[in-house]
Amino acid sequence: MCGKSHTMNASPPASAPPSPPSARQRRGSWPWRAAWVCVAVGFAAVALYAATQWARDRALGEAAIQARSAGQIHAALLRNNLDKFRALPFVLTQDVDLRAALQGAGKAQIEALDQKLEALSRGVGASAIYVLDKKGLAIAASNWREPATFVGVDYEFRPYFQGSVNRGSAEHFALGTVSHEAGLYLARRVDGPQGAMLGVVVLKVDFRDLESDWRQANAAIFVTDEHxxxxxxxxxxxxFKVLAPLAPALAQSLRTSLQFGDARFQPLPVTPPLQTASNGQLVRTEDALPRAAAGTALLHTTLPVIESPGWTLHQLSPVQAAVNQATANAQLGTALALSMLAALVGMVLYRRHRNLERAEQQAAIQQQLAALVDQRTAQLRDVNGQLVQEMDERQRAESQLHTMKDELVQASKLALLGQVAAGVAHEINQPVAAIRAYADNAGEFLRRRDEGAVQENLGTIAALTDRIGHITGELRAFSRKAGASVGPTDLMEALEGALLLVGPRARRQGVVLQSPPRSTPCSVQANRVRLEQVLVNLLQNGLEALEGLPEGRIVLTLQDAGETVLLYVHDNGPGLSDAARAHLFTPFHTTKPDGLGLGLVISRDIVAEFGGELRAADPQDAGSSSPEAPDRGALFILTLRKTPAQYPASSNSHDPRS
Structure with missing residues (x-):
């Protein structure tokens, strides 16, 4: 015992027992002890305050990061909700029935358009789709059956109508004047053939489903405009409340425009007022929020909605529980460290002044410290487990976000692959059918020992095989690019190639193919392979319409129209019914048992890429395409642009039909 004490600097010599301090020494040490206690208490208070502030700032920083991640997900939901509707007004501007209605269609056509808009609105989930004439009057609407229909209402004063007239398209969020429901109006101008305005098509989007999804979140989520x-x-x-009070002139202007009805634009019940852009503003609200009572601390974060200029996504996330947990953990850790430090200091002081009792007291202190360390270690282990669990939850949320993005990309790829696969099956089917016909003919000629005809048919089969290679190569090029190259193309050569493909079938059916003279020069802006495909498709449709009919005939004639050339394809079959003509260019809509419903749709898109037009016409309304043309059946008119070198020659207005 004396030998162990001899190793300590504060211990007296081993040969002499420790002498107790005198009364004067004990009385003189009390002021110093009081001073050391004050210093220790002050140090502990500063340490606890610093640890609390550090933990609070760290918790708020992590909460801000989580809020930004959640905000990106909510913004993506809003963006996806808008993107699926933005393209629809543009597509509707190309609708034949809609354009006909704006050009003065009859009551039956208007009612048919109402039914089409009603079915389309119900199918895509839009609140309403309606058509305005050039004066802003609604002439057709998807809610035409409802008592509060938009038909007959004047919307000329609406900013989305004026913006579409001036700029071609517009977006405007407002309260409906008839339905009294808020929504985003997506409008696009409809232009006529000469660029003159025919009217405006409008699609109204409501956000009830999106708001319902947001109500599942544990934060307040809302979107504000530029005001x-x-x-x-x-x-x-x-x-319709505001972040900050509006200027009186601006508030009066918004009320006059009826954009938000009779809203009073009261400030949000949030203290302090929300900033327009924030990455971590702490506020409190008078209203109870999802999973947060009124008056609790909320973290305000914002995210601009890039797709809608002026829109900002706001989040008010409850952070009081996280801050309390973090500060409690920090205070606990600091208290543990201070306790250990105080214990060590106490041990040193105690050993200095109590050498005689040092051994027993040291053992007791060590035992007490060991128990305290075990307790605090267990607490730290539990806290560490909670932190690990929170990190795992955050990683799962990030993984879910990445999975959602990958699924969106994969869905886009599958849609493209479906279109390409359907197009390949449809385009290769026609030359393969021709190869089969020529192979059957070659077998018959071989049986007759007509070697010349056999060689000719085999050569044609080889050419058609190369043609299939051209078709698949062109489709591969189309899958890599936006479209095939367009340039000067001999229309008569393309027509000869198409007649070569459908000739065997026409002969088997006994159908007469009447075409323009081969010597007629005609160079158009197109792509040879894709133009032949359009012609083959039109001829195949005519042959299918004439299947089983006697004295079948398909007449092809050319008409010079100045800068364009019109090719008439006219058969004497049963013709097109009104129902078939209404869905003629609708994808996957077909009356054939084994049809895909893509032939005319693909053909129209190909011709549109050439800068031309493919349409069906009534033989009675369009007039006879040639003196030999039948007075019944189906008539398709293919319009193609001439090459610039042929423009001077077009001034003669040569019409091969004459």
């Missing part, structure tokens, strides 16, 4: 007005969110009572 700070709340447009939508998961708190219905906050709609």
């Amino acid at each position: 700070g007005v709340v447009l939508l969110g998961n708190l219905p009572d906050w709609r």
Whole structure:
């Protein structure tokens, strides 16, 4: 015992027992002890305050990161909800029935357009789709059956109508004047053949499903416009309130425009007022939020909605529980460290002043410290487990976000592969059918020992095989690019190639193919392979219509129209019914048992890439395409642009039909 004490600097010599301090020494040490206690208490208070602030800032930083990640997901949901509707008004501007209605169609056609818009609105989930004439009057609408229909309402004062007239398209969020429901209006101008305005097509999008999804979140989510007005969110009572009071002139202007009805634009019940852009503003609200009572601390973060200029996505995330947990953990750790430090200091002081009792007291202190360390270690282990669990949850959320993005990319790839696969099956089917016909003919000629005809048929089969290679090569090129190259193409050579493909079938059916003279020069802007495919498709449709009919005939004639050339394809079959003509260019809509419903759709798109037009016409309305043309059946008109070198020659207005 004395030998162990001899190793300590504060211990007296081993040969002499420790002497107790005198009364004067004990009385003189009390002021110093009081001073050391004050210093220790002050140091502990500063340490606890610093640890609390550090833990609080760290918890708020992590909460801000999580809020930004969640905001990106909510913004992606909003973007996807808008993107699926933005292309529809543009597609509707090309609709034949809609354009006919704007050009003065009859009541029956208007009613048919109403039914089409009603089915389309129900199919895509739009709130309403309606058509305005050039004066802003609604002439057709998807809600034409409802009492509060838009038909007959004047929307000329609406900004989306004026914006479409001036700029071609417009987007405007407003409260409906008839339905009194808020939504985003997507409008696009419809132009006539000469560029004159025919009217405007409008699609109204509501966000009820999106707001319902947002209500599952544990934060307040809402979107504001450029003036700070709340447009939508998961708190219905906050709609049309503002981040900050509006200028009187601006508020009066918004009320006059009826964009938000009779909204009073009251400030949000949030203290302090929300900033227009924030990455971590702490606020409190008077209203109860999802999973947060009124008055609790909320973290305000924002994210601009790039696809809609002026829109901003706001989130108010509860952070009080996370901050309390973090500060409690920090205070616990700091208290543990201070306790250990105080214990060590106490041990040193105690050993200095109590050498005689040092051994027993040291053992007791060590035992006490060991128990305290075990307790604190267990607590730290539990806290560490909670932190690991929170990190795992965050990693799972990030993994889910990446999975959602990959699924969106994969869905886009599958859609493209479906279109390409359907196109390949449809385009290769025709030359393969021709190869089969020539092979059967070659077998018959071989039986007759007509070697010349056999060689000719085999040569034709080889050429058609190369043709299939050209078709598949062209489709591969089309899958890599936006479209095939367009340049000067001999229309008569393309027509001869098409007649070569369908000739065997026409002969088997006994159908007469009447074509323009081969010597007629005609160079158009097109692609040889794809132009032949369009012609083959039109001829095949005519042959299918004449299947089983006697004295079948298909007449092809050319008409010079100045800068364009019109090719008439006219058969004397049963013709097209009104129902078939209405869905003629609708994808996957067909009356053939083994048809895909893509032939005319693909052909129209190919001709549109050439800068031309493919349409079906009534033989009675369009007039006879040639003196030999039948007075019944189906008539398709293919319009192609001439090459610039032929423009001077077109001034003669030569019409091969004459």
